[in-house]
Amino acid sequence: MSGWLRGWLTTTNHKDIGILYFVGSLFFGVVGAVLAILMRVQLFSPNNNFLSPAAYDQALTLHGLIMILWFLSPLGLAFGNYFVPLQIGAKDMAFPRLNALSFWIYLVGGFLAILGFFLPGGNASSGWTVYEPLSGSQYLTGPGPTLAFAGLIMLGVSITVSSVNILVTVGYMRAPGITWRKVPMLSWFIVFMLLQALFAFPSLLAALLLLESDRVLGTFFFASSSGGYILWDDLFWFFGHPEVYVVLLPAFGMIAEILPVFSNRPLSERNLILLATGALVVPLSYLVWEHHMFITGIDLTEDEAFSLSTLLISIPFDIIILSFLKTLTKATIRLSIPMLFALGSIVLFIIGGISGVFLSSFVLDVVFRGTYFVVAHLHYVMVGAAIFGLFGGLYYYLPKLTGRMYHEGLAKLHFAVSFISFNILYFPMFFLYEMPRRIYTYQAFSDWGLLNSIATVGAFIFAGAQILLVINLVYTVWWGRISLTNPWGATTLEWVPNIMGASQSHEPTHIGEAHSELQSSRPVELSVAIGVGFLGVALLTYYAWGWLLLGLGFVLLGYTAVGWARDDANGVFHIADEVSETWPFNRITKVRLGMWVFIATEVFIFGAILSTDIFIRVSTSSWPSSVGIQDIPLGLWETVVLVTSGVTALLALESIKSGDRRGLVRWLLATMALGAVFIAINAYEWYNFFFVRVPSFTWATGLPGSTYFFSVGLHSGHVLAGMAIISYLLYRVKRGAYSKESYSGVQNFVLFWLFVDVVWLFIFPLFYLA
C-alpha cells in the first residue's frame, strides 16, 4: 500500500479527519443530488414514466437520508474537526483515535446505505422519515432496507461519538487564556450543534435498533396496533427536529465569522446571540418535536403546548438574524465571495423561517403538512440557509485549507447561478401547497405541471452550478495563486501562524509528520468489521451465507478489538490524561469527562427504550401479569448478583488506589465471575422461555416478549461488553499497567459497570414486578 494511501487510512490528525469529512460529505452530496435530479425529471411533466413508482420512492428516500445525514450534518463536522482545535488553541481532538473512528464508521455506514440499491428488492422506500409501519418487513421486503437502516445506525454512532469528542475537546482542551468568552463564534456554534446531536441522535439510535429488531428478529414494536406508528413518530421526531438545527447552526457559526471580517466591524450583540442560541434554541429544540405530528390526532392540549413552543423558538432566531443585520448597518461592506454566500444564506433563511411560522399553527399545519409547501420550507432552511452558509465558510477557509486562493470569477458565477437557480427550484413549490409530497406522478388537471417544470429546470441549473464549485476546488488546489497567511484580515486564532503548543494551522495537512506516533489502522479496521457484520445481518434473513458474513464480522471485530487493546498496552498509541484546569470541568480528567458524556448518551438510549416499553404497555388494553411469566425470585437473585458485582468493582478500584495490584486482580476476577453468573442466569431464563415453557415465550410471540427480550438482551450485551473490558484491564495489569498514581482505566470501567447496574435497577421492576 502506498505511503500516501496508508497515511490517509491511518491518520488521526484532526485536520486530516476534517479534510476527509469534507471529501466524504461532498461525495455523498453528489450522490444525493443525482437522486434529486432523477426525481425532478420524473416530476417534470404530468403522467411521466421516467421512473417506476418503486424507483421513485427509493430515490426520494435515499435522497433525503443522504442529503441530511451524510452530506449536511457531516459538512458541519468537517469544519468542526478542522477548525475548532485551531480556534481554541488545542493540539488535536481530545480523543484522536475515536475521531478517526467516527469518520470511518460514517463512511462505511454511507456505503451500506447506497449498497441497498444493488440488492434484490432495492433500497428503503418509506421516505427519509422512515415512517412506520411502512418501514416494517411486511411492506419493505428484501435486505436493502435493512442494510440502509443499519447504515443509519452506524451514522448515529458516528455522530454521537463525534459529539462526545468535540464537546470534551472544547470543554477541556482550550489553551490558557481562551476563556469561554473568547471562544470564537464558529466553535461556539459547533458546540451548540453538538449539544443537540448529543441527545437527538441517541433517540434515532434507539428507534433504529427497535426497527431492525422488528425487521430481523420479528419483534412487534412498530408493527403492533398498540400505537406502533405513533411510537416511531415520537422517537424519530425527537431526533428529527433538533437535527434541523444540527444542520443549520454550523452555517450560522460561519456567518458569524464572516460578517465581522467583511463588514470591518465587530459582530453586533455577540453575547445576545450566544445567549439566545444556548439558552433558547438548544433547550427548545428538544421541546417542539410534536409539531411534526399535529395531524396524527394528538391531544388538543399538547397541540397547543407544541404550537406555543414552536412559536417561541422563532424568537431566538429573530434575535440572531437581527443581530446579523445590525452588524451590517453603516458598515463598509466588502462583497467578497464568502460575504455573498453569507448574505444569501440570511435571505434564504428568512424566507424559510417565515414559512415555518405558518407550520407552527396546528390549524394551518393540517392544510400544509404533507404538501410541497413543507418541501419548499424545509429546503429553504436546511438546504438554502445551511448550504449557502457552509459554502461561504468553504470559500472563507479555502486559503487556510489549501494555502491557495480560489478563482474569483468562477466563485462569483457559482454564487449568482446558485442563488437564482435555488429560487427557481424551490420557490414554485410554495404554490404547490395542494400537491401531496412523495407522489411519483400527477394528473394534468391543474397548474402543477408548469410549476413542476419550472422547478425541474431550476434543479438542473442548480446542480450545474455546483460543478463550478468542483472546478474551482480543483483549480485552487492545482493552479490557485499562493495565498497570504491571513488574506481576509481575520482576527480569530486559526489565522494566526505559529501559536505555541497549538496545532499549526497554515500548512494544509500533516500526514505522517507531527502526528506520526498517533497513527492507527484500528479505526478503519473496526469500521469495516462493523460494516461486514451489518451486511451479514441484512442478508441472513434471505441468504444462509449472510450468517457467514455475520460470523466474519465478529471475527474481524474481535481481531480489531484485541489489536486496539494491544496498541494501548504497548504504548503504540498514547494520549496523556491529565486533570483539567478549565472551567467548568476543573479537577476531572479528560477520559473521565468523556466517560460521563458517553454515559449521558447511554442514559438517553436506555431511557428511550424503557419509555417505549412503558408506552406500549400502557397503550395495550390487556397485558399479562409477570407472575405467570417470570420467575420473580430468580430475578431478585440476578439483581443481588449484579449489585454485588458493583461492590467488587469498587473494591478493585480501591485496591489500586492504595497500590494493591494483587487486590485489583482479585476483585476484577470476582467482578468478572459475578458478571458471568448474571449472564448464566439470564441464559437459563431464556432457555426456559424458549424450550421448556408451554406455550413458549419468545420475542416473536407478542409485545410482552418483544419488550422483555429486547431490553434485557441490550442490557446483557452491555454486561458482556463490561466483561470484555475486564479482560482488557487484566491484560494491561499483566503488562505492568496501573498503579497508585495511574488508575484512570480502572476508574472509567467501574463507572461503566455501575451504570449497567443502575439500568438493571429499572429493568427488574419493569419486567419482573409489573
Next chain:
Amino acid sequence: MKKTTIVGVWFVVVLSALAETILYYLSPDASVTEGVIGVIAAGAATTTVAFSMGLKDEEGAVHYMVLVPVLLVAVLIITMLFAYPVNF
C-alpha cells in the same frame, strides 16, 4: 471511597429490590403499587449514581450533563403517554 459507603449503598439497593418484591407480592398489578415500586427503584438508582459512581463529588457541570437526559426522557415519556387519551 470508604468501604462502609460501598457496603452501605449495596445494602440500600438490595433492600430496595427486596422491598419492591414484597410490595409486588402483597398487591400485584395495582397501579399504586407500581408507582411506589417505581419510586423505590428511582431512589436506589439515584443512591448508586450519587455515591458509588461518585456523581456527588463531580463538578456541577457534570451533574447537569447527567440530569439533562433524565429530564428529556421524562419529557418524552410524559408527552407520549398523554398524547392519546385512550388505548389503541
